[in-house]
Structures are given as structure tokens and as C-alpha cells.
Amino acid sequence: MKLLSSEGATTPLVAVSNFAVQSHLSFRGLFLWLNPWAYASNMFAAPVLNVVLFALVARYATGEDPDAGLVLGVAMLAVPTMANGGILQSFTYERSFGTLSVLFVSPASRAAAYFSRGALHLPNALLAGVVSLAAAMVVLQLDVSEARWDAVLAALVLVGTSSVAFALAVGNFALWFRNWLVLYGASNGAVLALSGAVIPREELPALLRAVGEALPMTHGLEALRRAIGGATVVDLGGLLAAEVFVAGGYALVGIVIYRWIERRARREGALDD
């Protein structure tokens, strides 16, 4: 066999294929919940138990059944939770497994490498949201009789997209600090407290409400609640656009930070251990 010989140049089709390969292999290589027990407990048991737990707490605190808005909010928390867990693990282990140097010494597009680390976490997070929503419908008899399913789907997909973009941006810090659990707790806590999932946003102080505006899920969740109540995609245009804007913002900021980390790592020799 020859050790050297020239072969074809990279075409857009090759670039897309290689993005798929990177997405698939980094997902399998870096997502440590990807074993039967861990996956089942995080994908199915945790979201269902979360919904039930919040419903019981709400019933205990108020003496009444939780309203549909709270049930939906708690159910949708499964989306950012799953995205944060998977993506923050990926970034942390990329460094601790020593594959980050391999990536940085390659001629690969950094944008492709960066976004491939989140690509399969999107359907994963959406599945967690669907499971959670189904649990709310079955266990807590969430009323969906008025729901506009196309609008529900649009809101769900956008919540997933912005959650993944957010997790990728935060993942940069996991790369630097090599500790995904602290960032996982902080990210989930921020979304839980400030997105309106559990605490009505109008009851938050102005500053925290403003922070919530910039978090993933805030606008998409509101759109989802209205879609369950019968609002159409057209009715929800503003909320959906805001969620797109948040996702795009995190995607842009995230890739800029990623490139900055690579440059800083080269200067300081910082990402070797």
C-alpha cells in the first residue's frame, strides 16, 4: 500500500458527510450517559419523575392541582436539562480524553467541529421533551384538546435549538475548567428559575426578568403554552422569532469564544492536561 497519494478535494457533499461523521462519533465517544441504564434514567425516568414531583409539590403548597402552565414549564425543562448534560460532558471529556489536541492540530473547520458537538444532542433533547410532555398528558391529564400541533412542534424545536446553542456556548467554559457538573447545575438552575418554567416571570425583579429574556426556552415556552391553548404559528410569530434570535446569539457568541479559547490555548499552552 502507498502511504502517500493524492485524492480528491473536499466538496460541499464531503463536508456535510464529514459533519455527520463527526456528529455521530463525538456523540458516541463523549456522551457518557450513552449506556442503557444512564440513558434510560436520564431520558425517561428523570423527566417523568420531575413532572410528577413538581405537581405533587404544587398540590401540597397550594392545595390545588397545578395549572397547565406550570405542568408544561416543568415538562419542557427536560429539553435544556438533556442538552446541557450531554453537551457539557462532551466538552469536558474532549479535553480530559486528550482528543482536543487532535482536533486543534487538524485542518478541520472549527465551526463544523464546534456545532457537530451539539448536533445529535438536539434530537436527543427533543425526545426528552416529548417524553416529558407525554408524561404530563398521561399522568397529570394535561388538557391538549385545543392544541395546535404545528405550533407546538415549532415551539418545541426552537426550544431545543436554543437550548443546544446555549449548552454549546457554556460548553466552552467546561472546556476551560474541565468540570461539567458545576456548569450543569448553574445552567439548569438559571433556566429553571428565570425562564418562567416554574416561577412566573412577572414576579421576578426587573434585572432577573431581563436575564431571563436572554435565556433559552423563555420565549419558546411561552409560545408552547399558547400553542397548547390554541394559538397558531402566525399568532406566535414574535415569540418564535425571539427564540430564534436567542439561539442565533448563543451560536454566534459560542463559536467566537471557541475560537478565542483555541488561540489562547496556543499562546499559553493551556489545554494539554
Next chain:
Amino acid sequence: MTSVQTQPIEGVTTPSPVSPSAAIECVDLCRVYRGKGGETVALDALSLSVEAGSVFGLLGPNGAGKTTTVRILSTLLAPSGGSAAVLGYDVERDTAEVRRHIGLAIGGDRGFYNRLTGRQNLHDFAALAGIAPSQARRRCGDLLDLVRLGDRADEKVERYSRGMKQRLHLARALIARPRVLFLDEPTLGLDPAIAQEFRALVPQLASEGVTVLLTTHYMLEADQLCDELAVIDRGRLVASGAPSAVKARFGDASVVELTVRSAAPDLLDRARALPGVEFAETGADGVFTRLRVFAGEGGDVRDAVLDVCGRDNVEGVTTRSRTLEEAYLALLRVPASR
């Protein structure tokens, strides 16, 4: 490893802007690490030139700056000063071009997705290198066979031995058909037979036009593989040239080895104090003591050493020229005076 036939290069991907005879060139390369404990100078004005298609060895003790040099040349680390170019591309300005033409095998247990198989790990890097999946499948299979991992290719890397991982590092470094290959301690941890097969691969790469820069602790490896080598210590170049030239720097510097029946307690001190002796050491040799005396250039210390030991007390004596390893150690002992 699989026996492979040497074949000529059949074209390379992108022509370099110039056609330098030097594939790698460093001029006054510096690297300073700054930490809480202050500054550490890892490279101190290192200059070297590696001819295209040659095998170049970088020798030095731990902390000499070998890995730092490789990391700068492979664009993983920015130099603090000086300049370096690979195939005429500046490692600071033209990082993308440099990366397109190099392969790097850092070695060790890390650097892989341990939950994936060897084949999948290679596929991943092929994707990073921009190789089309259909070509990557064929290329991965060929390289896995080449490094004798073909029958274990579909096992998870977490089950690989260190030697297997080392071979996988090499396969990965070759996947993008590099014109310049950096091998950092490539045979560390390999059993002798595999290491020897690994070494057999290096001349083949060079014969196909690949420039190989390898770091090593093993003098025999450097002597066997390298067209040229550089010895560095504390970030500075101590000596460079062909292995024979490095040895020849010591001219007729000789080593006198004696087997002494009964060694006096001050034997070593007295031997070291002799005029013309650069260094001396003792070791056990069965019930006897082995005394090894390194003379400086042109020094004939045989008779003087015999007198110190007592001629009747000497079981045997030989005088020979220095091995590359001894020349290397001598360079590290007295870099300033050489």
C-alpha cells in the same frame, strides 16, 4: 507490521508557496511558560533545519524542550519568539496550511475516544482531515493493517494495550497523507519486536518523500533511523549533524573499561582526578567492579588508569571509541565546554 513495498509519491495535495530544500526551519525559536511560580524557559533560541525527505531526530533528556518544539511546529503552541516554518509555511501566520500537510503522533494513552473502536477513531480523524467517507473507509482499513491492528480494529480502544494505542497514534498521523510527520517518542512503551517493526516503517515513509521529525530517548533508534539529529538540553541546541558526525565531534575520545578485582574506596575519585579524564563511573560486574573512564578528546589515559587501579588488580581492560549514547551523555554533561 505488514511488509510494505516502497513506492514513489503520486502527487501531493497542495503545492507549497516555495520549494524549500528545508522542510522544517526554526530560527531562534523561543518558548517561555509563565505560571504562578514564575517563568520557565522551555526553548531558548533554538535554530535548526530539516531537509525535505529526511529523518531527523530530536534528542534530549526530559524537559529538554523536545515536545515543546514538536508542539510549536505542529501549530499546537505559539512560540514566544523567533520563527518556525514547515514546508515554507510560517507556523504562526499560515497555521491552516501547515495543518493541511502534517501528521502528528503525540503518543501515550490519551488522545482517543476510548468508548469507540480503533476504526471509528480513525474515521473521526479522517472526517476532521476532510477525507471523503468512502475514501476514509478504505484508507482506515489499509492503515490499520499496516500497523497490525486489522484484526483488533473493531474493538473498543479502552481494551487496547499501550503498544496498540501507540500504533493507532501512528495510523492516525498518517491518515491525511502528511508531507511532514512528527513522532513524539514513537516507540515508548512498545515491546522490542513491535518497536523494531515500527522503526522499519520510518525509512519507507522517508523514501516516499515524507519528512520525519522524531523525538526519542533511545540512542540506538536515533543512530539507526536518523539522517541527522539535534541534541537539545534546557531548550538550547547542544549539538547537531549526522549521527556519525555527532560521534566524530569527540574525535579520538576514548572509553577505557576495566574489570577490577578489588576496588579501593577512593578508586572513583582518583580516576576522575586523572589528567585528561572527563568522567568516570563504576558498577558491579559479578564479584568484580567495572570501572568505565571517559577520556577527553585526544586523551590517552589507559596507562594512568591502570596505574590507579593497580595493574595486578585488573582482570581485563578494553579501550574503544564512544557510542552515540555516550557521546550524547557527554554532551549533556558538558554542554558549555563543547
